[in-house]
Amino acid sequence: MKIKVLKKEGNELKIEVEGAGHGFCNLLQKKLLENAKVDLAGYDIPHPLASNPIIYVRVKGTAKPETALIKAAEKAREENDTFNKELMKALKA
Numbered sequence: 001m002k003i004k005v006l007k008k009e010g011n012e013l014k015i016e017v018e019g020a021g022h023g024f025c026n027l028l029q030k031k032l033l034e035n036a037k038v039d040l041a042g043y044d045i046p047h048p049l050a051s052n053p054i055i056y057v058r059v060k061g062t063a064k065p066e067t068a069l070i071k072a073a074e075k076a077r078e079e080n081d082t083f084n085k086e087l088m089k090a091l092k093a
């Protein structure tokens with residue numbers, strides 16, 4: 001997965017994520033919006049066959065959008081780990 005920064009100005013960040021789909025982007029957007037410092041978060045896939053998703057984050061006040069994005073990715077990873085553990089338990093039962 002390659003990430004390209006398209007815009008990084010003040011309280012806004014726009015990145016392009018090569019190889020990601022709606023599942024990943026939707027999860028990341030949801031985790032971003034759980035952060036009270038995030039003013040706006042969304043993504044767009046301009047064309048599903050020829051484009052990579054573009055993720056946009058805008059934060060409030062002096063918060064940094066890259067920090068919000070990192071925290072959202074960490075929360076998503078934690079949920080994935082929890083799901084994996086519970087799934088393994090269920091499958092062993």
